[in-house]
Amino acid sequence: xxxxxxxxxxxxxxxxxxxxxxxxxxxxxxxxxxxxxxxxxxxxxxxxxxxxxxxxxxxxxxxxxxxxxxxxxxxxxxxxxxxxxxxxxxxxxxxxxxxxxxxxxxxxxxxxxxxxxxxxxxxxxxxxxxxxxxxxxxxxxxxxxxxxxxxxxxxxxxxxxxxxxxxxxxxxxxxxxxxxxxxxxxxxxxxxxxxxxxxxxxxxxxxxxxxxxxxxxxxxxxxxxxxxxxxxxxxxxxxxxxxxxxxxxxxxxxxxxxxxxxxxxxxxxxxxxxxxxxxxxxxxxxxxxxxxxxxxxxxxxxxxxxxxxxxxxxxxxxxxxxxxxxxxxxxxxxxxxxxxxxxxxxxxxxxxxxxxxxxxxxxxxxxxxxxxxxxxxxxxxxxxxxx
Amino acid sequence: xxxxxxxxxxxxxxxxxxxxxxxxxxxxxxxxxxxxxxxxxxxxxxxxxxxxxxxxxxxxxxxxxxxxxxxxxxxxxxxxxxxxxxxxxxxxxxxxxxxxxxxxxxxxxxxxxxxxxxxxxxxxxxxxxxxxxxxxxxxxxxxxxxxxxxxxxxxxxxxx
Amino acid sequence: xxxxxxxxxxxxxxxxxxxxxxxxxxxxxxxxxxxxxxxxxxxxxxxxxxxxxxxxxxxxxxxxxxxxxxxxxxxxxxxxxxxxxxxxxxxxxxxxxxxxxxxxxxxxxxxxxxxxxxxxxxxxxxxxxxxxxxxxxxxxxxxxxxxxxxxxxxxxxxxxxxxxxxxxxxxxxxxxxxxxxxxxxxxxxxxxxxxxxxxxxxxxxxxxxxxxxxxxxxxxxxxxxxxxxxxxxxxxxxxxxxxxxxxxxxxxxxxxxxxxxxxxxxxxxxxxxxxxxxxxxxxxxxxxxxxxxxxxxxxxxxxxxxxxxxxxxxxxxxxxxxxxxxxxxxxxxxxxxxxxxxxxxxxxxxxxxxxxxxxxxxxxxxxxxxxxxxxxxxxxxxxxxxxxxxxxxxxxxxxxxxxxxxxx
Numbered sequence: 028x029x030x031x032x033x034x035x036x037x038x039x040x041x042x043x044x045x046x047x048x049x050x051x052x053x054x055x056x057x058x059x060x061x062x063x064x065x066x067x068x069x070x071x072x073x074x075x076x077x078x079x080x081x082x083x084x085x086x087x088x089x090x091x092x093x094x095x096x097x098x099x100x101x102x103x104x105x106x107x108x109x110x111x112x113x114x115x116x117x118x119x120x121x122x123x124x125x126x127x128x129x130x131x132x133x134x135x136x137x138x139x140x141x142x143x144x145x146x147x148x149x150x151x152x153x154x155x156x157x158x159x160x161x162x163x164x165x166x167x168x169x170x171x172x173x174x175x176x177x178x179x180x181x182x183x184x185x186x187x188x189x190x191x192x193x194x195x196x197x198x199x200x201x202x203x204x205x206x207x208x209x210x211x212x213x214x215x216x217x218x219x220x221x222x223x224x225x226x227x228x229x230x231x232x233x234x235x236x237x238x239x240x241x242x243x244x245x246x247x248x249x250x251x252x253x254x255x256x257x258x259x260x261x262x263x264x265x266x267x268x269x270x271x272x273x274x275x276x277x278x279x280x281x282x283x284x285x286x287x288x289x290x291x292x293x294x295x296x297x298x299x300x301x302x303x304x305x306x307x308x309x310x311x312x313x314x315x316x317x318x319x320x321x322x323x324x325x326x327x328x329x330x331x332x333x334x335x336x337x338x339x340x341x342x343x344x345x346x347x348x349x350x351x352x353x354x355x356x357x358x359x360x361x362x363x364x365x366x367x368x369x370x371x372x373x374x375x376x377x378x379x380x381x382x383x384x385x386x387x388x389x390x391x392x393x394x395x396x397x398x399x400x401x402x403x404x405x406x407x408x409x410x411x412x413x414x
Numbered sequence: 415x416x417x418x419x420x421x422x423x424x425x426x427x428x429x430x431x432x433x434x435x436x437x438x439x440x441x442x443x444x445x446x447x448x449x450x451x452x453x454x455x456x457x458x459x460x461x462x463x464x465x466x467x468x469x470x471x472x473x474x475x476x477x478x479x480x481x482x483x484x485x486x487x488x489x490x491x492x493x494x495x496x497x498x499x500x501x502x503x504x505x506x507x508x509x510x511x512x513x514x515x516x517x518x519x520x521x522x523x524x525x526x527x528x529x530x531x532x533x534x535x536x537x538x539x540x541x542x543x544x545x546x547x548x549x550x551x552x553x554x555x556x557x558x559x560x561x562x563x564x565x566x567x568x569x570x571x572x573x574x
Numbered sequence: 575x576x577x578x579x580x581x582x583x584x585x586x587x588x589x590x591x592x593x594x595x596x597x598x599x600x601x602x603x604x605x606x607x608x609x610x611x612x613x614x615x616x617x618x619x620x621x622x623x624x625x626x627x628x629x630x631x632x633x634x635x636x637x638x639x640x641x642x643x644x645x646x647x648x649x650x651x652x653x654x655x656x657x658x659x660x661x662x663x664x665x666x667x668x669x670x671x672x673x674x675x676x677x678x679x680x681x682x683x684x685x686x687x688x689x690x691x692x693x694x695x696x697x698x699x700x701x702x703x704x705x706x707x708x709x710x711x712x713x714x715x716x717x718x719x720x721x722x723x724x725x726x727x728x729x730x731x732x733x734x735x736x737x738x739x740x741x742x743x744x745x746x747x748x749x750x751x752x753x754x755x756x757x758x759x760x761x762x763x764x765x766x767x768x769x770x771x772x773x774x775x776x777x778x779x780x781x782x783x784x785x786x787x788x789x790x791x792x793x794x795x796x797x798x799x800x801x802x803x804x805x806x807x808x809x810x811x812x813x814x815x816x817x818x819x820x821x822x823x824x825x826x827x828x829x830x831x832x833x834x835x836x837x838x839x840x841x842x843x844x845x846x847x848x849x850x851x852x853x854x855x856x857x858x859x860x861x862x863x864x865x866x867x868x869x870x871x872x873x874x875x876x877x878x879x880x881x882x883x884x885x886x887x888x889x890x891x892x893x894x895x896x897x898x899x900x901x902x903x904x905x906x907x908x909x910x911x912x913x914x915x916x917x918x919x920x921x922x923x924x925x926x927x928x929x930x931x932x933x934x935x936x937x938x939x940x941x942x943x944x945x946x947x948x949x950x951x952x953x954x955x956x957x958x959x960x961x962x963x964x965x966x967x968x969x970x971x972x973x974x975x976x977x978x979x980x981x982x
Contacts, residue, residue, distance in 0.1 A: 062440070063741075065439070065440050065444070066436040066437070066439050066440050066742060067436075067439070067741070067742045067744075067745035067746070068439055068442065068444060068445065068745050068746055068749050069444060069446050069745055070444055070446045070448075244739060245739065245811055247739070248739075248964065251739065329433060329436060329437065330433075331741075332436050332741060332742050333429075333432045333433050333435070333436045333740070333742060333805065334429070334432065334739070334740065334809070334811055335735065335738045335739040335740035335806075335809065335811045335812050335815060336738065336739030336811070336815075337811055337814065337815075338814070338815060338962065338964045338965070339648075339962075339964065340962070341814050341815075386425070389424060389425045390425045390427070393425045393427045394427070397427065423810070427808075428808040428809050428810055429809065429810070431804050431805075431808070432804065432805045432806075432809055434804075435742075435801050435804050435805050436742055436805075439742075439746075445749055445752070456759070457756075457759050457760040457763070457781075458760075458781070459759075459760065459761070459762065459763040459778065459781070460759060460763050460764075461763040461764055480674075480675060481675075482667075482671055482675040482676070482678050482679065515678055515682075515767065516764065516767075517677075517678035517681075517767070517769045518763060518769065519674070519675060519678065519769075522777070533763075535763075
């Protein structure tokens with residue numbers, strides 16, 4: 028029996044909305060706490076279930092049963108709406124992300140994405156911008172000048188970092204000639220070149236801007252505990268706080284998914300043409316996608332446990348004075364590479380080799396310099412410290 | 415020199431070094447002792463819970479004098495024993511554990527050998543739900559810990 | 575006091591308070607309303623001050639410290655520390671107890687570096703008694719002091735990192751600190767409030783195997799310090815947060831009376847272990863780290879270098895240890911001559927000194943503490959002026975205060 032595509036769309040939407048928050052609450056929160064713990068020479072939470080797997084459930088129960096406090100003079104309607112506005116755009120953005128190649132179920136080929144619109148990237152950028160409303164309204168509706176300041180700072184940060192994010196994706200657009208995410212993956216398949224290689228700089232800019240977009244360390248000043256202003260979610264407790272939390276982590280997943288799709292080939296297996304690694308093709312594309320997204324979430328957690336945080340003015344300076352000019356220059360470079368050579372992929376291949384070569388050489392030189400400097404420093408240890 | 419610094423900055427070397435430190439620690443052995451299933455063995459000089467030996471005590475009250483916070487309360491009276499000589503009999507030997515700072519000065523002041531009041535070296539778990547009742551130790555509780563239910567003698571040793 | 579004296583005192587007190595109230599009322603009437611940002615006397619571009627409370631309960635104040643801030647937007651115009659939440663009357667307690675009973679109280683002042691407080695107290699009383707501390711006791715005291723310096727700087731490193739967002743050095747530093755505290759526990763029975771020194775020397779001798787295990791542990795410490803440095807020293811984000819924050823010049827440090835790493839990071843090479851050697855520091859070979867800039871990054875480097883030098887000192891002392899006496903000849907009841915003495919040593923926070931006035935009895939007439947954290951905290955308003963609120967946490971961390979010592 029062939030079911031209408033609309034039926035399958037409904038099934039996929041329900042599955043996404045049901046599983047993604049569950050994964051966030053149960054898997055990502057626990058993974059973050061355990062992995063951060065391991066990096067910090069301690070074990071994370073491991074008492075609630077075997078190895079702590081029920082920690083997410085404990086957190087969920089705690090948040091849901093907490094008293095829902097609304098400040099006395101707050102705007103009740105807006106206070107209620109703000110967390111919703113933070114979560115819904117993040118969940119909606121999941122609609123255009125291709126989780127894997129079309130699979131065969133019964134007699135149908137079911138694509139593993141909810142909708143393949145031909146302006147996929149633009150849709151994503153637009154939808155995540157709506158999430159900023161949740162933060163501003165959350166900060167404003169609490170009737171607390173410190174949350175207002177925190178919310179405004181957070182909103183300024185988010186808006187500023189959308190520009191380099193968009194510009195980085197523009198350079199990918201030059202490579203793929205399409206905004207549709209599925210089309211981007213297919214182009215990477217066709218050219219046998221993941222867009223990470225010619226787009227190395229774009230990837231770095233995109234990921235840094237992505238970390239800033241989700242208010243994560245090292246850009247989490249608006250919600251740091253050691254600051255006076257504890258951010259827009261001061262006055263939220265219980266389910267509403269859980270929604271903000273969920274919105275932030277879902278945005279993390281979105282950024283990772285987009286990075287994987289656009290730069291790392293989405294559901295494609297690595298080394299598809301190396302005969303020795305053909306067994307990798309046995310792993311379904313969706314699993315590859317999940318593995319790659321998992322790697323990015325790990326990178327998020329790794330960043331959080333390593334770096335100190337930027338002060339707000341330094342954060343804005345980084346975004347406006349460094350990331351935007353570099354991303355503009357990157358667009359020019361990619362455009363040159365594409366136009367200079369015949370065909371579309373030759374230029375990209377040359378660019379990949381150029382970027383990789385330059386980066387590897389510079390890295391080796393820097394490491395060598397570091398080793399020599401350390402040797403000189405150790406030889407001088409008993410004397411006074413150099414000024 | 416400027417070129418080298420620029421090289422470091424451009425290749426994000428400092429950030430990668432930082433990431434490598436945390437990355438390495440991800441795989442190192444963890445030193446966490448998971449209390450209460452595993453407990454650390456206190457050393458042989460650890461200042462733990464009090465014990466009193468009533469027979470050895472000569473009621474000189476030096477411990478009460480030496481205590482920096484005056485939490486030892488001693489009362490004694492004279493009695494004639496069988497030989498007809500005056501003998502000190504202990505009425506009250508109370509230690510107010512709420513305020514004790516376990517400085518061991520009372521044990522140092524005690525002149526008997528072996529000491530009549532001493533801090534045991536392994537027992538430290540004496541948490542109680544009410545302060546005034548459980549944390550005020552009278553002579554019964556000091557001599558025999560079974561009278562003081564909140565004091566848990568040290569038993570389990572799995573990781574030292 | 576007789577009755578008429580008491581009533582006279584009460585009258586004087588009432589008169590004083592009445593005077594003060596009158597003076598305050600006239601001052602308030604003369605002042606224009608400014609602090610609440612009312613609009614009447616101000617134009618659009620006048621400074622709108624907001625008075626904020628960096629309250630006693632805050633994760634970053636390293637204790638209960640209240641800082642009353644006057645801010646203009648994010649810029650700090652004035653930062654006044656309001657301390658006293660942890661005051662326990664330690665100096666009064668010293669007066670009511672005999673000399674040996676005072677040592678546990680010194681533990682609780684700077685609870686992160688208890689051995690140095692004990693040490694300073696003991697040196698003050700030993701100077702009054704003219705007691706000579708035997709050599710083995712001197713070496714062990716130096717070892718305990720330097721271990722305590724290492725431990726205190728590890729706490730500073732961890733908490734400073736957390737305040738600025740780097741959450742991992744805290745856990746690494748405390749892992750090392752656990753091992754140091756284990757050494758202390760094995761030696762004197764307690765981990766934090768040590769009570770590990772007595773007048774004339776030490777209470778006990780070292781346990782067998784302590785020196786071997788300490789030598790093994792200390793040999794590993796420089797590699798761990800390398801780890802912390804790799805995480806922070808060259809990190810561009812750390813540098814951005816700390817370079818240029820809280821600059822104080824050498825002359826100002828000397829004027830304010832600041833001591834310790836703050837002084838040495840501003841260019842003044844003054845370390846009591848080198849300038850006024852006590853115990854056996856004059857025969858030890860170590861470097862006094864000094865830097866010229868005077869900002870938070872320099873103070874960070876100075877403290878990390880001090881950690882490395884502490885390792886060297888401990889290794890040298892362990893090599894020089896020989897069997898011997900651990901306590902000098904001290905009378906049973908300590909009754910120093912009726913004199914005054916000021917004795918100070920270099921604690922991890924700065925110069926800790928005890929000014930002891932004895933009146934010939936077994937209790938001091940007055941025992942005043944010169945707490946380094948208290949005196950260094952004075953500099954906070956000077957350091958914080960002109961910086962942003964986000965820098966305030968970095969500044970409190972870099973002065974490295976312990977509220978037990980600030981408030982006593």
